[in-house]
Amino acid sequence: HAVGQQLGEVAHETLDELAAALAGERDDVRAWARQDVMRDVVIGDLDKRASRFLRSLVDGGAPFLDLLCIDRDGRVVAATDPRSLGQMLGERDWARTALRGEEFLSGPIPASDHVAAAMEIAAPIRLPETGTVIGAVLGLYDWQHVIALATRIRRTLAPHGLRVDVLLLDRSGTVIGESWREDVDGQAEEELRAAGARIVQRFATSPRRGYVTEAQAAALVGFAGTDDPKLGWTTLVIEPLAAAFAPVRDMERRLAVALAGVLLAALAVATFLARRMSRPLRALMLATQDVAHGGEPRRPVEVRSRDEIGQLAAAFNTMTAELKCAQDDLLTASKFAFVGEVAAGVAHEVRTPLGILRSSAQILARSVPAADPEGAELVQMIIEEVDRLDRVVGGLLELARPREPLVEPTPLAPLLARALDFADGQAREKNISIERVLAADSCPARCDPEQIYQVALNLIVNALQMVPGGGRITVRTLPRHDGHVGFEVIDDGPGIPPDAREQVFTPFFTLREGGTGLGLALVQRVVRAHHGTVSVDSTVGGGATFRVVLPAA
Structure with a gap:
């Protein structure tokens, strides 16, 4: 009974x-149908954006x-x-259902000479403003992925002593998917397929698990039916x-022969388990005492098992x-709060000379001859940098209450060049x-240009201060990857010792005298x-190489 x-x-x-995997793919098709690019079905996908989007998914x-996508006319x-472009598929079941605004699921469709077995998954494409159906998306889900999943499940059971075969049948008892052990012959497969059909018919109206x-196939069969009427x-x-x-009979023999043993x-x-349980509990108690005395454990508590004690040890380590982390964040916050208070006083004193510098530069700009464009450019650079410094001073005043970034699509190359x-x-x-x-044509980042400019300038100046004379600095943009872009500042300076590498972003930690x-x-706070x-x-x-990664626009 237990087996x-x-x-x-x-x-x-x-x-x-299996149903969860299929549900995930249905969710994907539904999500793809809601993409803005799908609006292009109204204009027949003239610029092929929708086709490129579908190809990128595959x-x-x-x-x-x-x-594939169809328009309202099918x-x-x-x-x-x-080769599918231009075909009229409006009379297909999936097309009629999806164009009525309903989702569609059917299959698997048997394999043919040109197409492998697949599930048809379709969803309507709607205009988000009105909800009007303007087309439909169809995905032919590769049925081999279902078979592969069943095979993987079967193989994971083998180490646990379950050497089983897995069959998947439809509501009529037809085998639509199967995964066999390597030592099953063809006759046994046929007998088990027939047994599966009998089971489906026998329990069609009774409980769907058991x-x-x-006896005819000499097998014990566990079965379960789905509650989803679309699958069956x-x-x-x-x-x-x-x-x-075999395990039960073997146990009976062992019990009969060697009960005393x-x-x-x-x-x-029992003795071993008692010691095994007491050892991690003792280690957990010592670690708890370390935390109670205001410190931290000398090392993480070793997780020796997956039972309740192992879960408790893992939870304690977490x-x-x-x-x-909370203590470090609190320490960092307190340091920044102190810096903010100091910076507020310093910034108040700095703004006055900045104003004088800007006024002087504006007066100097009026006296630069028109024949000296280089001088005018230098004066303009002074004015721009004074303005930037004034914004930095404003940022210092907000250090204790940092402002939210004013995010906008920003090309990184011009910002780094400046x-x-x-x-x-x-x-x-x-x-x-x-x-x-x-890279001038690199993907822009979603960022506040002034704040990221300050980040880049800090990293470049930091490299200049660490690299000795005759050294080299490389600044390069990074290509878009996984929805992010960024840049690197690389120097050939003395490098950073391993014990200091984890502290370089800690407030008040520095390797440079002064x-x-x-x-x-x-830099870390802004990023x-x-x-x-x-x-x-x-x-x-x-x-050293400092790498900044930002969300792509």
């Missing part, structure tokens, strides 16, 4: 996994043999297979009777890690060469406010 119930539960879980790993206007003994599937998990009851073994196991132009004079004074690897330890901390990341890669004597 049969186990097979029934395995059949139910297998069916749930190339990106979507498990579909084909994806004509294919976009497809991963160009197990039966098939039944999953069978089949184990030969000899294999299913089993009792002794049980006593030994708690202490989160507590450490920062490099500003730092070029300092580089020439130190005889440091700067290489620019800036440094404040705020530049990189502010995180943009939902980006900043990281450093360095080896002692091998220079």
Whole structure:
């Protein structure tokens, strides 16, 4: 009974996994139908944006043999297979259903000479403003993915002593998917297929989960049926009777022959388990005492098992890690609050000379002869940088209450070029060469241009201060990857020691004599406010690479 119930539960879980995988693909098709690019079906996808979008999905790993879109008249206007374009499919069941505004699911469609077995999944394309149906999306879900999933489930059961076969049948009892053990012969397969058909017919109107003994096929069969009327599937998990009851019979023999030995073994196991339970509990108690005394555990509590004690140890490790992060965040916040108070006083004193500098530069601009464009350019640069410094002063005043970034699509190449132009004079004074690897056509970032300009300038100036004379600095943009863009500042300076690498973004930590330890901390704070990341890669004597990654526009 217990073995049969186990097979029934395995059949139910297998069916749930298969249905969940299919539901995920239905959600994907529904989501694709809501994309803005799908509006192009109204104009027949003239610029092929919808076709390129569908092709990118398949190339990106979507498990579909084909994806296509039809317009309101049932004509294919976009497809991963160009041969489908222009075909009239409005009379197909999926097309009629989707154009009525309903989702469609059917299959699997049997394999033919040209098309592999697949599920038809369709969803209507609507105008979001009015909800009007303007077309439909069809995906031919590769049925081999379902078979592969059933095979993977079957193989994961083998290490647990369950060497089973898996069959998937429709409501009529027809086998639509199967995964066999390597040692099953053709005759056994036919007998088990016939047994599956009998089970589907026998339990069509009764409870949809359980197990039966098939004497003719000499097998114990666990079965489970789906509650989704659109599918009507039944999953069978089949184990030969000899294999299913072998552990029970073996246990009976062992109990009859060596009951005393089993009792002794049980006593030994109980002693071992008691010690095994007490050891992690003792380690957990010591770690708790360390935390209670205001410190942190000397090392994480070792997780030795997946039972309740192991879960408790893992939860304790997670708690202490989160507590450490919270303490670090609180320390960083308190440091920034202190810096904000100090910066407010300093900024108040700095704004007056900045105003004088700007006024003087404006007066000087009026006295520069028209024949001296270089002088006029330098004066204009002074005015622009004074204005930027004034904005930086304003940022210092808001240090204790940082402002939200004014996000807009911003090309990174011109922003980095401006920062490099500003730092070029300092580089020439130190005889440091700067290489620019800036892609003019790179994807823009979603960021506040002034804040990210300040980030780039801080990183470049930081590199100039660390690189000795005759050194080299490279600034380059990064191509779009996984919805993000960014840039790197690379130097061939002395590098960062491993023990200091994790602290370079900590407020007031600095490796440079006379440094404040705020530049990189502010860089990290600004980048995180943009939902980006900043990281450093360095080896002692091998220079350093600071990488800033931001969301792409």
